Amino acid sequence: SAADETATAAASGAAATERFHHDKSPYDAVKDTPKERVDLLAREVIGAIHETIRKHQVTYDEYNALKAWLIQVGADGEWPLFLDVWVEHVVEDVATADRKGSKGSIEGPYYAPNAPERGADAELPMREDEAGTPLLWEGAITSVDGTPLAGTVELWHADSDGFYSQFAPGLPEWNLRGTFTTGEDGKFRIRTIQPAPYQIPTDGACGKLIAAAGWHAWRPAHLHVKVSAPGHQQLIAQLYFPGDPHNDDDIASAVKPELILSPVTQADGSAKIDYSFALDPQ
Ligand code: MBD
Ligand code: FE
Numbered sequence: 001s002a003a004d005e006t007a008t009a010a011a012s013g014a015a016a017t018e019r020f021h022h023d024k025s026p027y028d029a030v031k032d033t034p035k036e037r038v039d040l041l042a043r044e045v046i047g048a049i050h051e052t053i054r055k056h057q058v059t060y061d062e063y064n065a066l067k068a069w070l071i072q073v074g075a076d077g078e079w080p081l082f083l084d085v086w087v088e089h090v091v092e093d094v095a096t097a098d099r100k101g102s103k104g105s106i107e108g109p110y111y112a113p114n115a116p117e118r119g120a121d122a123e124l125p126m127r128e129d130e131a132g133t134p135l136l137w138e139g140a141i142t143s144v145d146g147t148p149l150a151g152t153v154e155l156w157h158a159d160s161d162g163f164y165s166q167f168a169p170g171l172p173e174w175n176l177r178g179t180f181t182t183g184e185d186g187k188f189r190i191r192t193i194q195p196a197p198y199q200i201p202t203d204g205a206c207g208k209l210i211a212a213a214g215w216h217a218w219r220p221a222h223l224h225v226k227v228s229a230p231g232h233q234q235l236i237a238q239l240y241f242p243g244d245p246h247n248d249d250d251i252a253s254a255v256k257p258e259l260i261l262s263p264v265t266q267a268d269g270s271a272k273i274d275y276s277f278a279l280d281p282q
């Protein structure tokens with residue numbers, strides 16, 4: 001890694017928690033959730049915990065281990081990571097069940113708004129010597145009926161060490177983050193590099209849960225996108241690479257068959273992908 005500092009769970013957790021407070025501050029007041037709804041949902045979730053305790057005869061030792069762990073999730077700033085890895089995929093499923101256009105997936109904890117504008121045909125911001133297989137991506141934004149749309153593709157992804165700028169130390173602020181704005185033909189052409197798989201930090205509370213339960217900590221390599229166009233529902237998705245050993249057991253349960261790319265290796269060793277987005281009208 002070019003980073004001379006060490007990535008820690010607590011530092012990336014603190015950055016993700018700060019990011020959430022900044023971008024989603026209206027939610028700090030349990031925004032607009034009716035009392036009846038809070039009552040219903042809180043009672044059912046708490047009731048499900050009670051049921052689990054009775055069913056499995058949970059002990060005081062186990063209760064205190066849970067309490068210590070929950071306190072540590074907060075101390076490490078890992079609530080965004082925990083929720084996005086183990087909960088968000090079901091929320092996404094419910095929220096997008098009626099869509100007819102392209103499949104989406106979870107946003108995760110590492111989005112940053114207002115990434116540099118690059119136009120419709122450009123390279124993602126990256127270091128001079130950015131490592132990784134070069135990727136050429138051609139596609140278009142359309143409506144579900146095929147009409148081209150002028151819109152934006154926001155793209156962000158990890159580097160070839162699995163690190164995200166703004167959430168790991170030693171990376172340029174906007175490394176591998178950019179906004180691509182299409183013309184009336186909806187077309188874009190993006191040059192970037194292939195990211196590495198992502199490992200949940202092993203030194204934080206989420207890593208402790210994974211180790212204690214005997215799970216693995218991996219997400220398959222992925223590209224994150226937010227695709228927007230006037231009059232259409234914003235699409236948040238992730239795209240994956242065929243053959244990744246974790247496509248079938250993503251720790252975040254965020255892979256769908258429609259989201260797996262079909263890269264073609266070109267003469268110069270780079271990979272070319274064709275992937276377009278069909279957006280549902282609002
Ligand atoms: C990631 O990179 C990610 O995309 C998600 C959803 C959770 C943790 C790390
Ligand atoms: Fe990610």
